[in-house]
Amino acid sequence: MSAEDAIEKTPVTIVTGFLGAGKTTLVNHILRGQHGLQIAVIENEFGAVSIDDALVSENIKEKEDIISMDNGCVCCTVRGDLVRALLTLKDREKKFDAVIIETTGLADPAPVAFTFFINPEIAEHYRIDSILCLADAKHVAMHMEEEKPDGAVNEAVQQVAFADRILLNKIDLVNEEEIATLEKTIRSVNASADVIKTQNSVVDLGVVLGVNSFSLEKTLETDPSFLDENKENKHNLTGVSSVGIAVEGELDFAAMNEFMMNLLQANATNMYRSKGVLCFEGQGDAKFVFQGVHEQINFGPSASTWAEGEPRVNRMVFIGRNLDRKALEAGFRGCLATK
Numbered sequence: 152m153s154a155e156d157a158i159e160k161t162p163v164t165i166v167t168g169f170l171g172a173g174k175t176t177l178v179n180h181i182l183r184g185q186h187g188l189q190i191a192v193i194e195n196e197f198g199a200v201s202i203d204d205a206l207v208s209e210n211i212k213e214k215e216d217i218i219s220m221d222n223g224c225v226c227c228t229v230r231g232d233l234v235r236a237l238l239t240l241k242d243r244e245k246k247f248d249a250v251i252i253e254t255t256g257l258a259d260p261a262p263v264a265f266t267f268f269i270n271p272e273i274a275e276h277y278r279i280d281s282i283l284c285l286a287d288a289k290h291v292a293m294h295m296e297e298e299k300p301d302g303a304v305n306e307a308v309q310q311v312a313f314a315d316r317i318l319l320n321k322i323d324l325v326n327e328e329e330i331a332t333l334e335k336t337i338r339s340v341n342a343s344a345d346v347i348k349t350q351n352s353v354v355d356l357g358v359v360l361g362v363n364s365f366s367l368e369k370t371l372e373t374d375p376s377f378l379d380e381n382k383e384n385k386h387n388l389t390g391v392s393s394v395g396i397a398v399e400g401e402l403d404f405a406a407m408n409e410f411m412m413n414l415l416q417a418n419a420t421n422m423y424r425s426k427g428v429l430c431f432e433g434q435g436d437a438k439f440v441f442q443g444v445h446e447q448i449n450f451g452p453s454a455s456t457w458a459e460g461e462p463r464v465n466r467m468v469f470i471g472r473n474l475d476r477k478a479l480e481a482g483f484r485g486c487l488a489t490k
């Protein structure tokens with residue numbers, strides 16, 4: 152690629168990393184930054200009830216600048232949607248300085264990156280600036296060690312392997328010794344990426360935008376069949392599912408608290424991720440956000456409120472292994488203040 156090409160094409164940052172590692176937090180950090188750039192965001196979520204667009208849109212001025220692709224999972228099926236989203240942005244009158252794609256935490260980033268090489272129209276207008284991987288210092292080792300059936304891709308390993316920049320995030324949750332071990336584990340899978348330690352995904356924007364650090368050569372070293380269109384995609388998410396629940400009404404605070412506490416205590420290992428946008432009785436217009444990553448939770452009012460006339464729909468998503476949809480639905484509905 153010539154230097155001219157690099158300047159003319161819109162740079163795309165692919166943000167990967169396992170469920171709950173801090174991808175949305177990073178996207179928000181970038182959007183809030185003082186960079187004067189027009190940035191479009193493409194969100195891909197695993198599951199039918201989307202939450203991330205709500206969490207990101209608080210920081211984006213025009214709602215059309217965020218495209219949500221909540222088409223279930225993921226890389227194997229995502230490419231058609233991704234192509235459409237990128238072409239839609241290209242055809243808009245407004246020109247973007249950068250595009251950020253937040254992939255689902257269960258995505259193998261290779262097919263997402265592949266899209267930029269295989270589709271001529273996309274290849275003509277976009278270039279991958281970098282593939283950033285958020286690694287959750289508390290949980291990444293556990294997910295990387297997980298054995299997959301039948302030689303299927305371990306997406307946590309794949310995400311680390313494919314990145315050219317790794318943000319080792321949530322360093323507040325581990326000690327120095329654990330960080331050193333993690334760095335070794337990461338290096339054993341990816342020796343060439345820069346590893347940057349972060350808390351709440353806070354990083355200098357110069358380190359994550361306009362870095363031009365993606366290298367096709369390096370990617371081909373990681374995966375020699377990267378550009379092989381017919382390769383078999385052994386991305387197997389056996390037993391992992393997403394349960395999305397939307398219930399209109401006001402929740403009872405104590406009931407919700409008890410439901411979530413019991414649920415996460417009993418299922419901390421299997422419950423990779425839980426998140427929701429919620430409405431509580433007696434809290435006026437306050438919109439609450441629930442964030443869970445295994446047993447780690449964050450809960451509090453969001454920056455935005457329920458607008459006048461906006462239906463008070465509580466949306467909750469659970470992602471994990473062997474989830475019991477019926478029990479989750481019944482449990483969540485049971486938290487409504489007025490049944």
Ligand SMILES: Nc1nc2c(ncn2[C@@H]2O[C@H](COP(=O)(O)OP(=O)(O)OP(=O)(O)O)[C@@H](O)[C@H]2O)c(=O)[nH]1
Nearest residue numbers: 170171172173174175176256321350351352442449
């Ligand atoms: N303690 C701690 N929590 C963090 C840090 N960074 C992010 N979080 C919290 O971790 C939770 C998940 O963060 P997100 O940014 O939503 O993670 P994500 O990777 O976008 O999650 P998915 O889109 O579901 O895969 C949120 O509650 C964040 O506030 C950190 O450095 N330390």
